[in-house]
Amino acid sequence: MATTIKKILPYFLTSIFAVGLWWILTWTDNYAWNPVGKELLMLEIALISIFYYKTLFWLVIANVTVFTVRQLLRKHYKTTAISALLTISFYFFVGQVVDKKCAFHYYSVFHNQSVSEEYIDRPILEAGYQIGPIVTENIADKEMKYRRYAIGGLEKIGYKPATPTLIKILLDKSEIDVFRADAYEALTAFDTDETRKILTEFKNQATDSLDKKVVGLGEYFIDNK
Incomplete structure (x- = not known):
């Protein structure tokens, strides 16, 4: 009995840690400081989904890692390597x-959260690169909630496939200048041949007050990150 407990205890403790960690990380209170009925419900659904996916994934990783370490300590090198x-x-x-x-669920968290300004883009950063297509599709909507933070999130995760959409925002004179400046900042951060060419042309052709304001705002955002 004691031997059996000794064998399973590391796996049990590891599993408890993995479950507990993701339970804390997906706590609704982390994202709902001022919850509203429907938004709170959508948050809970999204966070429960993330919890299940992430917990199952890390349970496997953590327990197999424990097994690997135990095999290494026993000098079973072939088993360790495999x-x-x-x-x-x-x-x-x-x-x-x-x-x-998880990307869709993280976007749901982003859309339905109620946190202070400095934390708004956190779900995008937590989701990482895979949320890029969803965010890119939605920033085309001029009425998108948290649009500025979505554009900034794309910049932070380095999602360069968003370049065409960001260029459209930058060049669209009907857009609010702040959004255009956000696109300018993100394109500058991407720093590809395409974005450098577009930005150079845009700055050279910025003759009216609107475009000049966008360039000025964009440079200000870049200098004051």
Whole structure:
């Protein structure tokens, strides 16, 4: 009995830690400081989904890692190598699938949260690169909630496929100048051949007051990050 407990205890403790960690990270209170009925419900649904995906993923990673370490300590090097290879493969390949599954739910968190300004883009950063397509699609909507933070989030996760959408925002004179300046800032951060060319042309052709204001605001945002 004692031997059995000794064998399973590391896995049990590791599992408790993984579940507890993601329970804390997906706490509704982390994202709902001033919750409203429907928004709170949508938040809870999204966070529960993230909790299940992330917890199951990290339970596997954590417990296989424990197994690998135990095999290494026992000098079972062949088993250790195989286990380590499987863990790394699982992390990268299954991790991408999990991130894609969670991306929609993180966007729901972003859209329905009620936090202070400095934390608004946090769900985008937590979701990472896989949320890029969803955010890019939605920033095309001029009435999008938290649009500025969405554009900034794309910049922070380095989602360069958003470039065409950001260029449209930058060049659209019917857009509010702040949004155009946000697009200017993000395109500058991407720093690709395409974005450098577009920005150079835009600055050279900025002859009216609106475009000049966008350039000025964009440069101000860049200088005051």
